[in-house]
Amino acid sequence: MVKLAENERVDYMYSDNLKIIQDKDAFSFSLDTLLLAAQAKAKIHEHDKVADLCAGNAAASIYMAYFNNAKYDAVEIQEEVASQARRSVALNQMENRITIYQKNVKDAGQFLQKDSYDEVVVNPPYFKVPQGHEVNPDRKKAIARHELLINLEKIIEVASGLLKMKGKLFMVHRPERLGEIAYYCLKHDLSIKMVQPYVSHRGDDSNLIIIEAVKHTAGDGLVLRDAIVVHDADGEYLPAIQEVIRESPKAKKIHDEGAKYYFYVLLCQDGSFYGGFTTDLKHRLKMHNSGKGAKYTKTRRPVKMIYHEEFTNKNLALKREYWFKHHSREWKEDFLKAQGISF
Structure with missing residues (x-):
């Protein structure tokens, strides 16, 4: 926040x-x-x-x-x-x-x-x-x-x-x-x-x-x-x-009717964070918890989705994911706290 x-x-x-x-x-x-x-x-x-x-x-x-x-x-x-x-x-x-x-x-x-x-x-x-x-x-x-x-x-x-x-x-x-x-x-x-x-x-x-x-x-x-x-x-x-x-x-009409892309953050069972990209938040979370979402989360289940951002541009969402992943644990904690997220 x-x-x-x-x-x-x-x-x-x-x-x-x-x-x-x-x-x-x-x-x-x-x-x-x-x-x-x-x-x-x-x-x-x-x-x-x-x-x-x-x-x-x-x-x-x-x-x-x-x-x-x-x-x-x-x-x-x-x-x-x-x-x-x-x-x-x-x-x-x-x-x-x-x-x-x-x-x-x-x-x-x-x-x-x-x-x-x-x-x-x-x-x-x-x-x-x-x-x-x-x-x-x-x-x-x-x-x-x-x-x-x-x-x-x-x-x-x-x-x-x-x-x-x-x-x-x-x-x-x-x-x-x-x-x-x-x-x-x-x-x-x-x-x-x-x-x-x-x-x-x-x-x-x-x-x-x-x-x-x-x-x-x-x-x-x-x-x-x-x-x-x-x-x-x-x-x-x-x-x-x-x-x-x-x-x-x-x-505005084009913007409203366009596809939606999401950057999201998962809280893993071991307390670590995972940042990802998807077009369907509910389905992506299900895939992670079934062991098919990502190699990283497969051994850290169950995972919980604690934050997401919505974009109308795929590249922006992917860049946001890359940006999040390439920061330290301390930085990620500060970022999530600033968004009002408890973990």
Whole structure:
């Protein structure tokens, strides 16, 4: 069972498919995070390696991971926010695919492997801090919004260092800083290939952009896309935005009617644990207790099923099984206790 602090709540993303822990009084994820994640996930392949810098409570990583089997490393400097990220990842059963580092992005090259990431996703602080400028008195909000601990160039430099050849950087930012972004990208071997502007209403100036840059490639070929309009005249989200924040009825129907796969945990007669995969929990338990389930459980009967998780993707369930099996006994006990399981 994931515990919440007194000032925390659980919110939902992409309809009610994804859970995210947020501080009631601090900086929560917003639409720009989901727009960035949606733009990036369209280019992420099943076995890619993705770094999420300035990750906050890992909303972008959790959103992207819902659509693929890629591996994510998310970096967030603030201790409380990183804790929210870890617990949010656990709420969504993604611990085997998303790793949270409570570190400074400046130092990412020291704990993440350089030249190894297929994509780097960044939602950085948007604003500089000129001398004498007043920032938000809430330190957590100020760090999220202003370049107090890292600046734009350093973020781009670190991202470039992590990316492999032809790897892609996705960044959301303010359009008034596009010139700086382009300059620092070129300086650090990244070429911007796409700029996607967003406007609140048709006819407004753009108030948000997402850029896609590629490492070590020619500097030409940039595509400036037509602006995506966020709101209609009544202030409601338009269809392009609805697709990002809510699961469509068609997608939900496919999801609901799809096959179900399970990762499960058995408590064996000798007190040991066994993690497995199945499409039928009742039948699988019967097979284990008849001696036909697995070599390991054959000599440790009777066994009791004490925990299971449901997936609509076979690979995710299998990865979850592999992840569980390759941890120590102590870790498995802690994991099960955290789910409220007594044994």
